[in-house]
Amino acid sequence: MAPAIVVSNLCKTYRLGSRAPYAxxxxxxxxxxxxxxxxxxxxxxxxxxxxxxxxxVSFRVEPGEVVGVIGRNGAxxxxxxxxxxxxxxxxxxxxxxxxxxxxxxxxxxGFHPELTGRDNIYLNGAILxxxxxxxxxxxxxxxxxxxxxxxxxxxxxHYSSGMYMRLAxxxxxxxxxxxLVVDEVLAVGDAxxxxxxxxxxxxxxxGGRTVLFVxxxxxAVQKICxxxxxxxxxxxxxxGPAAEVTTHYLKAGQIEGQFSAAQxxxxxxxxxxxxxxxxxxGHRASSFLFGDQPCVLIALAVKERCRFSVELILxxxxxxxxxxxxxxxxxxxxxxxxxxxxxxxxxxxxxxxxAGSYSIDLIAAFTNHSFLDCVESALAFHVETSAIGERSWxxxxxxxxxxxxxxxxxxxxxxxxD
Amino acid sequence: xxxxxxxxxxxxxxxxxxxxSLPAPKETTTKPVTVIRPRNAWVPLDxxxxxxxxxxxxxxxxxxxxxxxxxTVLGVLxxxxxxxxxxxxFTLFFGRLAGMPSDGIPYPLFAYAGLLPWLFFANxxxxxxxxxxxxxxxxxxxxxxxxxxxASAVGAAAVDFCIAFTLLLVLYFWHAWRGLIAFPxxxxxxxxxxxxxxxxxxxxxxxxxxALNVRYRDIRHAIPxxxxxxxxxxxxxxxASLVPERYRWILAINPLAGIIEAFRAVCFGLPMDWLSxxxxxxxxxxxLIVAAYGFRxxxxxxxxxx
Numbered sequence: 001m002a003p004a005i006v007v008s009n010l011c012k013t014y015r016l017g018s019r020a021p022y023a024x025x026x027x028x029x030x031x032x033x034x035x036x037x038x039x040x041x042x043x044x045x046x047x048x049x050x051x052x053x054x055x056x057v058s059f060r061v062e063p064g065e066v067v068g069v070i071g072r073n074g075a076x077x078x079x080x081x082x083x084x085x086x087x088x089x090x091x092x093x094x095x096x097x098x099x100x101x102x103x104x105x106x107x108x109x110g111f112h113p114e115l116t117g118r119d120n121i122y123l124n125g126a127i128l129x130x131x132x133x134x135x136x137x138x139x140x141x142x143x144x145x146x147x148x149x150x151x152x153x154x155x156x157x158h159y160s161s162g163m164y165m166r167l168a169x170x171x172x173x174x175x176x177x178x179x180l181v182v183d184e185v186l187a188v189g190d191a192x193x194x195x196x197x198x199x200x201x202x203x204x205x206x207g208g209r210t211v212l213f214v215x216x217x218x219x220a221v222q223k224i225c226x227x228x229x230x231x232x233x234x235x236x237x238x239x240g241p242a243a244e245v246t247t248h249y250l251k252a253g254q255i256e257g258q259f260s261a262a263q264x265x266x267x268x269x270x271x272x273x274x275x276x277x278x279x280x281x282g283h284r285a286s287s288f289l290f291g292d293q294p295c296v297l298i299a300l301a302v303k304e305r306c307r308f309s310v311e312l313i314l315x316x317x318x319x320x321x322x323x324x325x326x327x328x329x330x331x332x333x334x335x336x337x338x339x340x341x342x343x344x345x346x347x348x349x350x351x352x353x354x355a356g357s358y359s360i361d362l363i364a365a366f367t368n369h370s371f372l373d374c375v376e377s378a379l380a381f382h383v384e385t386s387a388i389g390e391r392s393w394x395x396x397x398x399x400x401x402x403x404x405x406x407x408x409x410x411x412x413x414x415x416x417x418d
Numbered sequence: 419x420x421x422x423x424x425x426x427x428x429x430x431x432x433x434x435x436x437x438x439s440l441p442a443p444k445e446t447t448t449k450p451v452t453v454i455r456p457r458n459a460w461v462p463l464d465x466x467x468x469x470x471x472x473x474x475x476x477x478x479x480x481x482x483x484x485x486x487x488x489x490t491v492l493g494v495l496x497x498x499x500x501x502x503x504x505x506x507x508f509t510l511f512f513g514r515l516a517g518m519p520s521d522g523i524p525y526p527l528f529a530y531a532g533l534l535p536w537l538f539f540a541n542x543x544x545x546x547x548x549x550x551x552x553x554x555x556x557x558x559x560x561x562x563x564x565x566x567x568x569a570s571a572v573g574a575a576a577v578d579f580c581i582a583f584t585l586l587l588v589l590y591f592w593h594a595w596r597g598l599i600a601f602p603x604x605x606x607x608x609x610x611x612x613x614x615x616x617x618x619x620x621x622x623x624x625x626x627x628x629a630l631n632v633r634y635r636d637i638r639h640a641i642p643x644x645x646x647x648x649x650x651x652x653x654x655x656x657x658a659s660l661v662p663e664r665y666r667w668i669l670a671i672n673p674l675a676g677i678i679e680a681f682r683a684v685c686f687g688l689p690m691d692w693l694s695x696x697x698x699x700x701x702x703x704x705x706l707i708v709a710a711y712g713f714r715x716x717x718x719x720x721x722x723x724x
Contacts, residue, residue, distance in 0.1 A: 014722065082558075082721065083454060084454070085560075085561050086452070086454060086561035087557070087558065087559070087560070087561050087721045088718075088721040088722055089454070089456055089457060089718045090454065090455065090456055091456060092456065093455070094453065094454065094455040095453070095454040095455070096451060096452070096453050096454075097451070097452040097453075097454070098450075098451050099450065100450060101452065103560065103561065105558075105559045105560070106559045109555065109556060109559045109560050110555070110556050110560070112481060112485055114484075114485050114488045114489070115481065115484060115485065115488075119481075119484065122477065123477055123481055126473055126474045126477040127474065127477075127556065127560055127562070128560065129562070131473055132473055132477075155488075
């Protein structure tokens with residue numbers, strides 16, 4: 001039997017700036033006029049700054065295989081899925097797909113808030129590639145899966161977000177292609193519904209369908225998939241049994257641990273941050289579990305004797321600042337070392353962060369907040385999905401419940417007998 | 419490794435499709451093979467694929483209409499009110515005050531018959547040119563022929579046209595009953611091919627504008643006044659006969675002029691200007707073909723740029 005998916009030497013290059021939200025005629029005209037001039041000055045190549053989202057990815061998937069695709073944010077997973085579902089074109093290479101493809105990069109694509117649940121089932125089904133007859137045949141199954149019988153004729157805008165997600169997933173779950181391409185869609189809804197979704201995914205996998213499944217949830221990948229692909233910076237670095245690949249992925253994660261001075265915001269004066277890394281229990285690490293207590297180590301080159309303090313800013317994956325740690329607040333913690341290289345150890349409190357990616361800005365500052373050196377997103381790390389407390393509850397950035405677990409002590413204050 | 423293997427075996431799908439609840443995908447029919455690779459610059463439209471997605475086009479059109487008249491008291495009546503009031507104003511200013519000639523047809527009827535196809539065209543192009551940008555959430559998440567999005571804007575405008583057309587028939591019979599014009603003959607059926615031609619022209623322009631709008635949002639600002647200029651460059655509130663013979667050719671280049679004049683000629687049994695209609699057919703066809711190729715060329719970048 002022919003393989004379901006054959007991917008050979010797939011590359012995708014984004015021109016930097018082609019992602020820019022706007023281009024205007026004016027800019028296009030100005031650019032066109034400038035081009036020959038730039039070319040004369042030999043700046044042609046600088047124009048073509050590019051990002052390689054995928055580099056020479058090749059693999060094949062046999063019919064009936066359930067393959068997980070894992071990797072950090074920006075590793076190219078979504079780009080791969082987008083190419084396979086024909087949303088965007090590869091720059092080089094080729095993918096051959098045998099069979100009807102259904103892709104779920106998001107649940108509820110094309111849902112219109114003004115339309116009723118019934119209308120949206122048809123609309124969404126059609127957008128996902130189902131025919132009207134197919135949708136009509138599955139209509140009852142979809143409605144009962146979503147448990148929304150009573151609200152079918154209510155516009156979706158009046159639904160709670162949970163109901164919305166249930167309906168959206170219900171339609172998606174009844175998509176019945178030979179090859180299913182799924183992006184992290186299970187990270188929605190409450191725990192009970194997630195369990196139901198995972199169950200459904202498992203069922204689909206058992207049914208002999210070919211599935212390509214992107215997820216950050218290593219548990220789900222291990223449970224559902226027989227095989228996993230690990231992508232790193234656009235390259236396929238590992239391809240093997242799911243359990244092996246996920247374990248490798250969880251252990252490694254060194255890429256994120258590297259110091260990056262790409263976003264240095266000031267010209268360093270007197271003190272320069274030259275390296276930084278994170279440690280956990282004596283080892284370099286960049287991937288942590290909830291409750292871990294890592295350290296940040298900063299190497300600084302002091303060129304001139306001066307008094308300064310160190311500051312850290314924690315940011316979540318979109319760059320939003322989450323926490324700030326100035327060392328200078330404690331009066332005794334102001335440095336004035338001799339010129340040379342010093343190392344500062346910052347012991348973090350136990351991580352109570354939602355699973356996801358974070359970065360840390362490193363700052364060397366005078367106490368009056370004028371910067372000697374400031375490197376934004378100098379360190380990146382990852383908090384893995386893990387259970388918190390006695391109940392299994394995955395706390396993730398993507399759930400929109402914030403980034404910090406708030407350790408509130410709850411107690412019953414008044415109990416009325418009536 | 420042995421531990422890993424044990425776990426892996428558990429997760430492997432059974433060799434035989436064991437789950438009764440879900441039928442395994444059929445093996446009997448030959449599976450379609452999709453080859454995904456970078457495309458050459460100029461490729462024709464995949465008409466077969468568009469045909470396969472025709473249901474989606476209907477759904478998108480149906481959605482546009484349903485959403486447009488949702489939570490309105492008057493609902494689809496708006497499709498009639500809009501041209502009706504425009505005609506009232508035109509009749510007052512151009513018909514009564516300016517004494518615009520109207521080829522011997524009562525002016526309100528004359529203006530309404532010109533305005534109807536025009537409004538269809540203007541709505542289709544305006545909605546069409548914004549349609550891709552407004553559907554960014556679809557374009558970045560699901561694959562289907564992108565052409566369906568501007569095409570559904572044309573579809574929705576066509577539905578509005580059909581509703582407004584009923585009023586034209588009412589006005590028409592009323593005037594005929596009063597003896598102001600002759601009763602319509604069977605030649606009125608020629609309206610159908612004319613509207614198909616107009617729809618293709620609107621699709622061509624809509625495709626072009628929508629694709630350009632993805633990259634250059636200037637289009638969004640340019641369209642309203644381009645449409646306005648176009649309206650005055652088309653014999654809608656005035657008859658083509660008003661234009662001096664020497665400048666008639668300028669009018670003929672505008673493909674809309676031929677179509678709208680023909681539309682009125684068919685409705686009122688006026689002499690048909692076959693030459694200008696022929697020019698309209700050629701120009702519309704050329705616009706559609708060029709737009710279709712251009713759209714295909716730009717289509718592949720939509721998801722990355724939008």
